[in-house]
Amino acid sequence: MKLQPDQSDAQTISGHGPGWVAVGQEKITHNVVLTSRGERLPWAGSFEQLGPEHFEQLADLGVEVVIFGSGKRIRFPKPAWIVGLARRRIGVETMDSAAACRTYNILAQEGREVAVALLLETPT
Numbered sequence: 001m002k003l004q005p006d007q008s009d010a011q012t013i014s015g016h017g018p019g020w021v022a023v024g025q026e027k028i029t030h031n032v033v034l035t036s037r038g039e040r041l042p043w044a045g046s047f048e049q050l051g052p053e054h055f056e057q058l059a060d061l062g063v064e065v066v067i068f069g070s071g072k073r074i075r076f077p078k079p080a081w082i083v084g085l086a087r088r089r090i091g092v093e094t095m096d097s098a099a100a101c102r103t104y105n106i107l108a109q110e111g112r113e114v115a116v117a118l119l120l121e122t123p124t
Helices: 052-059 079-087 097-109
Strands: 015-017 020-023 026-028 032-035 040-042 065-069 091-095 114-118
Touching: 015 097, 020 032, 052 079, 052 114, 065 097, 079 091, 091 097, 097 114
Parallel strands: 065 091, 065 114
Antiparallel strands: 015 020, 020 026, 032 040, 032 114
16 A cells, blocks of 8 residues: 655645645745646736636646636636637636645646636735
8 A cells, every 4th residue: 555645746736825825935925827837827817807818828828627716715707718728628627716726736746737727815
């Protein structure tokens, strides 16, 4: 029985909380896209400011699945926003940002080509 986790070179999330996410020792406090290959890109301003261009940016990453962390609660993207992803046969899963972090880590550690797009809302 194997008791040690597999080693992975994928970029993973080491922590998260209201308004932030950590990759290793770096704390990120702005909306961000992370890929399992190590890319880190600033992303969108807020859910209300999202549009097709933000999801087209994700389609250009060349991943097999995108996890959309929509903030503190689940808010689904409009179908028109994800047309570019569908055309490229890239899967999209929507969940709150905390669940998106956990799911991203699992897929990244499995060796999947995955991206997570996170809206990091600060507490009011």
